[in-house]
Amino acid sequence: MLTLIGVWDIVQTKHSLRRNYPIMAHIRFMLEKIRPEIRQYFLESETDGTPFNRAKRSIVYQRAKGELDKRPFGTQQNIYGNQFEWINHSLVPVPAAQHDLRVMVGGPDCKQPYSLSLFNVSAMSFGSLSANAIRALNKGAKLGNFAHDTGEGGFSRYHKEFGGDIIWELGSGYFGCRNDDGTFSAERFAKEAANPQVKMIEIKLSQGAKPGHGGVLPGPKVTAEISDARGVPIGVDCVSPASHSMFSTPLELIQFVAQLRELSGGKPVGFKLCIGHPWEFMGICKAMLESGTRPDFIVIDGTEGGTGAAPLEFVDHIGTPMREGLIFAHNCLVGAGLRDTIRLGVAGRIITGFDMALVLALGADWCNAARGFMFALGCVQAQACHTDHCPSGVATQNAWRQHAVVVPDKAERVRRLHDNTLAALADLVGAAGLAHPKDLTPMHLLKRVSAYEVKTFAELYTFLGERELLAGTGHATYAQSWAIAHARRFTVQPEVKATADAQGQAA
Numbered sequence: 001m002l003t004l005i006g007v008w009d010i011v012q013t014k015h016s017l018r019r020n021y022p023i024m025a026h027i028r029f030m031l032e033k034i035r036p037e038i039r040q041y042f043l044e045s046e047t048d049g050t051p052f053n054r055a056k057r058s059i060v061y062q063r064a065k066g067e068l069d070k071r072p073f074g075t076q077q078n079i080y081g082n083q084f085e086w087i088n089h090s091l092v093p094v095p096a097a098q099h100d101l102r103v104m105v106g107g108p109d110c111k112q113p114y115s116l117s118l119f120n121v122s123a124m125s126f127g128s129l130s131a132n133a134i135r136a137l138n139k140g141a142k143l144g145n146f147a148h149d150t151g152e153g154g155f156s157r158y159h160k161e162f163g164g165d166i167i168w169e170l171g172s173g174y175f176g177c178r179n180d181d182g183t184f185s186a187e188r189f190a191k192e193a194a195n196p197q198v199k200m201i202e203i204k205l206s207q208g209a210k211p212g213h214g215g216v217l218p219g220p221k222v223t224a225e226i227s228d229a230r231g232v233p234i235g236v237d238c239v240s241p242a243s244h245s246m247f248s249t250p251l252e253l254i255q256f257v258a259q260l261r262e263l264s265g266g267k268p269v270g271f272k273l274c275i276g277h278p279w280e281f282m283g284i285c286k287a288m289l290e291s292g293t294r295p296d297f298i299v300i301d302g303t304e305g306g307t308g309a310a311p312l313e314f315v316d317h318i319g320t321p322m323r324e325g326l327i328f329a330h331n332c333l334v335g336a337g338l339r340d341t342i343r344l345g346v347a348g349r350i351i352t353g354f355d356m357a358l359v360l361a362l363g364a365d366w367c368n369a370a371r372g373f374m375f376a377l378g379c380v381q382a383q384a385c386h387t388d389h390c391p392s393g394v395a396t397q398n399a400w401r402q403h404a405v406v407v408p409d410k411a412e413r414v415r416r417l418h419d420n421t422l423a424a425l426a427d428l429v430g431a432a433g434l435a436h437p438k439d440l441t442p443m444h445l446l447k448r449v450s451a452y453e454v455k456t457f458a459e460l461y462t463f464l465g466e467r468e469l470l471a472g473t474g475h476a477t478y479a480q481s482w483a484i485a486h487a488r489r490f491t492v493q494p495e496v497k498a499t500a501d502a503q504g505q506a507a
């Protein structure tokens with residue numbers, strides 16, 4: 001009997017865990033089924049300290065599988081606890097907006113603007129994810145008409161099989177468009193960027209889980225396929241330096257943006273970063289003002305973001321959390337009069353319609369999800385991405401393990417997660433009496449800050465007015481950093497900082 005079950009587990013195509021762990025996977029499923037009862041005894045918390053708690057993961061699994069995603073009986077949230085957040089409904093709700101929610105990306109210098117879905121697959125490289133995972137993500141993106149970010153590991157052949165829209169990410173290793181010495185190759189870039197599948201180009205400045213940290217893919221892991229995708233020699237350590245060789249000042253970064261836009265035939269070009277020192281981002285804004293050149297978009301990643309592997313200190317304590325980073329970037333662009341043509345994307349544990357509504361209200365134009373889409377591929381958050389022993393075959397290069405990811409089935413789940421999450425967002429926005437998510441504002445969102453006190457997000461955070469930074473803002477922290485930010489250098493000289501500190505205190 002067990003043999004028969006085992007064989008059936010291996011040949012079926014729906015469950016990754018059963019394919020990789022025949023028979024044993026059933027024990028896990030059985031335990032999951034009786035989990036509510038077990039919880040009574042072990043007081044397991046729904047906010048259990050893992051990056052994504054069970055409640056959130058289960059909603060993603062249900063939406064990806066197309067199962068009923070409703071909840072019985074009532075909320076399990078601690079609504080009188082500090083940190084509880086909600087959106088108010090309206091007495092005149094409007095019918096849910098259509099679910100194909102999009103935003104146009106492309107400023108005045110862009111010749112091929114792109115109509116981007118409000119929900120897309122965030123950057124994850126072939127190398128950190130398996131070939132089958134990349135195939136399923138891209139096929140899902142094709143089926144659902146949304147975008148799939150390559151991550152910094154290059155635009156591999158697995159990204160090309162199904163023709164889903166691509167955001168091509170260039171990290172400091174310039175994989176897929178580099179010379180043999182690791183420097184940027186304009187010729188190779190132009191050739192690859194001309195592929196009609198490439199809709200936007202994203203320069204990766206930093207990643208929330210490990211900002212300011214480079215990376216090394218050890219030689220033994222540089223297989224023929226990785227070598228082909230990245231344009232690096234087989235078996236040799238593949239290094240992503242901590243910083244780019246194409247620019248070392250804000251103005252040079254903006255010139256690089258303009259160069260890539262030119263070389264790509266006018267496709268939207270932008271950059272992704274986790275916000276660090278405020279004067280550095282402000283320096284980039286000053287470079288935009290000084291040069292008259294703007295990126296078409298900026299993506300903000302939060303320190304809570306995911307990664308295949310990073311040191312603990314970087315994962316936990318370096319970089320600005322997503323919400324503060326987003327509000328800061330939005331404020332800088334508004335305050336410098338740059339916001340009208342630059343779109344803002346955001347990533348950082350965004351997984352439900354409410355998560356999306358919250359960041360759209362705070363200033364984002366669209367959202368990306370990385371780990372949410374990993375769940376749709378069958379990830380069980382085993383947190384073994386760095387060991388090559390991923391049990392669900394999603395984050396591994398091991399051929400046997402990745403056969404668990406059956407591409408047609410998982411691609412359909414990826415599509416469903418996208419569609420059902422946007423449908424949930426549209427429903428929520430309609431209940432708030434709004435026609436479109438772009439109508440959300442910080443006034444619509446509330447947070448309990450103590451047992452007796454609730455504040456709107458408009459009260460909780462600072463929001464700058466149009467061109468307020470240029471006119472001279474009264475917000476001391478913004479004024480202080482704006483004073484020392486410079487278009488021609490990222491770093492701040494000590495004497496400049498001392499003067500600004502004094503000015504800031506005066507302000």
Ligand SMILES: Cc1cc2nc3c(=O)[nH]c(=O)nc-3n(C[C@H](O)[C@H](O)[C@H](O)COP(=O)(O)O)c2cc1C
Pocket residue numbers: 122123124125128129150151152153169204206207208272301302304305306307308347348349350368369370371372385395
């Ligand atoms: C396995 C994995 C690999 C990633 N690789 C990249 C990458 O190559 N480039 C990048 O900019 N971000 C990378 N990220 C970060 C994500 O794109 C995203 O910004 C971050 O995880 C926050 O989104 P999430 O909370 O939805 O996962 C990676 C994340 C994960 C989990």
